[in-house]
Amino acid sequence: MKNFSETRIADFEVEINEASESNSRTKHSWLYNIKYLIVGVLFGIVFVKAEIISWFRIQEMFRFQSFHMYGVIGSAVFVGMISIWVIKKFNIKTIRGETITFQSKKFNKGQVFGGLLFGLGWAMTGACPGPLFAQIGTGALVVIVVLICAVAGTWVYGYLREKLPH
Amino acid sequence: MIGGYVAAYFLSNPNEVEVAPALLAELKTYNIYDTQHLLPKEIFSWDGLLSLRGFLLLVAGGFLVGFGTRYAGGCTSGHAIMGLSNLQWPSLIATICFMIGGFVMANLILPIIMKL
Numbered sequence: 549m550k551n552f553s554e555t556r557i558a559d560f561e562v563e564i565n566e567a568s569e570s571n572s573r574t575k576h577s578w579l580y581n582i583k584y585l586i587v588g589v590l591f592g593i594v595f596v597k598a599e600i601i602s603w604f605r606i607q608e609m610f611r612f613q614s615f616h617m618y619g620v621i622g623s624a625v626f627v628g629m630i631s632i633w634v635i636k637k638f639n640i641k642t643i644r645g646e647t648i649t650f651q652s653k654k655f656n657k658g659q660v661f662g663g664l665l666f667g668l669g670w671a672m673t674g675a676c677p678g679p680l681f682a683q684i685g686t687g688a689l690v691v692i693v694v695l696i697c698a699v700a701g702t703w704v705y706g707y708l709r710e711k712l713p714h
Numbered sequence: 715m716i717g718g719y720v721a722a723y724f725l726s727n728p729n730e731v732e733v734a735p736a737l738l739a740e741l742k743t744y745n746i747y748d749t750q751h752l753l754p755k756e757i758f759s760w761d762g763l764l765s766l767r768g769f770l771l772l773v774a775g776g777f778l779v780g781f782g783t784r785y786a787g788g789c790t791s792g793h794a795i796m797g798l799s800n801l802q803w804p805s806l807i808a809t810i811c812f813m814i815g816g817f818v819m820a821n822l823i824l825p826i827i828m829k830l
Contacts, residue, residue, distance in 0.1 A: 585716075588716070588717060589716050589717040589720065590717065591717055592715065592716060592717015592718045592719075592720070592721065593717045593718075593720055593721040593725065594717075595717065595718065595721075596717070596718050596721030596722055596725075596752070597721055597725065599731070599752060601718070601752055602731060602752035602753070603752065603753045603754060603757075603758070604731055604733045604737065604749065604752070604754070605752075606816075606820075607737055607820055607824075608733070608734045608737055609816070610813075610816040610817050610819070610820030610821065611734075611736070611737065611820055611821065613734035613736050613737050614734050621790070621794055621795065624795045625794070625795055625798045625799050627799075628795055628796060628798070628799025628800075629799045629801075631799070632799055632800055650800055652802060653787070653788075653797060653802045653804040653805055654804065655803070655804040655807065656787075656804075658785045658786055658787055659786050659787060659793075659804050659805075659807050659808040659811065660807060660808075660811050661785060661786075661811075662781075662782045662783070662784070662785025662786030662787070662808075662811075663782065663786045663793075663807070663808040663809070663810070663811025663812050663814075663815065664782070664811045664812075664814060664815040664818075665778050665781055665782035665785060665786075665815065666778065666779060666781075666782025666783050666785075666786055666789065666811075666812055666815060667782070667811060667812040667813060667814060667815015667816040667817075667818070667819065668775075668778050668782070668815045668816070668818065668819045668823070669774075669775045669776070669777070669778025669779035669780075669781075669782055669815075669819075670779060670790075670812065670815065670816050670819075671815070671816040671817075671819035671820040671824060672770075672771045672774065672775030672778065672819060672824070672827075673771065673772065673775035673776055673779055674753065675779065676779065676783070676789045676790040676791075677779060677780070677783055677789045678789070678790075678791060680776075680779070681715045681718065682715070682717060682718035682721075683718065683752070683753065683758075684715050684718065685715040685716060685717060685718020685719040685720075685721075685722065686718045686719070686721070686722035686751070686752065687719075687722055687723075688751070688752075688753050688758050688759075689760075690758055690759055690760055690762065690763050690772065691753075691758065691772075693763060693772055693773065693776065694772050694773075694775065694776035694779075695776065696776070697772070697773050697774075697775075697776030697777045697780065698776045698777065698779045698780030698783075699780055700776075700777060700780065701776065701777040701778065701779065701780025701781035701782070701783075701784070702780040702781065702783070702784045704777075704781055705780070705781045705784040705785050706784070712785065
């Protein structure tokens with residue numbers, strides 16, 4: 549879990565609504581957390597079945613050799629847009645009745661430099677952060693090494709954050 | 715991880731992964747033939763990790779994924795999918811940079827690494 553009081557210092561990352569976060573932190577029964585488990589498992593299954601965790605599909609995407617990934621990401625954005633529109637239009641609440649708020653992202657140079665670095669890594673490993681876990685789940689245990697290196701990367705970022713251009 | 719396991723062991727497709735012919739031909743020049751799984755075993759295996767190119771791809775690649783994601787303030791789902799759905803222009807910039815990084819790696823740098 550992230551330490552919210554710590555990341556607030558110079559937060560270039562996505563902010564989390566503190567109010568709703570502390571609200572939802574009140575009680576943590578296993579039943580309350582199970583929704584994350586269910587969505588997570590479904591997400592993992594979709595990752596594998598849609599082959600978006602495949603190194604081959606990522607290589608094809610970056611070489612314009614197949615439409616596959618563009619189709620998957622494009623339809624995800626399309627469904628996302630409709631979902632956000634519906635949530636805003638009907639003011640849909642979370643299961644526990646909290647209001648859903650969308651925060652605008654602020655531009656900083658990290659999105660350019662970090663984005664380029666992430667893109668390099670994406671084409672090397674064939675995975676962005678979520679799919680790393682799904683790749684391990686499919687039995688590619690060596691990806692644990694990739695995951696450890698990715699976590700190390702996030703630590704090094706945290707260590708160098710003040711010195712990096714944003 | 716559980717989702718990946720369930721999909722791989724209970725819902726799996728027994729056929730080989732279909733790979734674009736142009737990519738297959740290119741991979742052959744790097745001695746990569748395995749298309750049985752979603753990841754080629756010549757790189758994504760413990761033996762692969764011990765080769766120079768496999769070590770570079772897995773270790774340096776993993777590091778860049780973690781470092782870049784935090785530096786950019788989000789990953790594919792955070793910026794490309796969620797950010798674009800919510801019409802956030804910083805996310806569009808991030809997504810374009812993800813793609814530029816990927817194009818450069820896949821087309822310019824990867825061919826060099828794969829021949830190591």
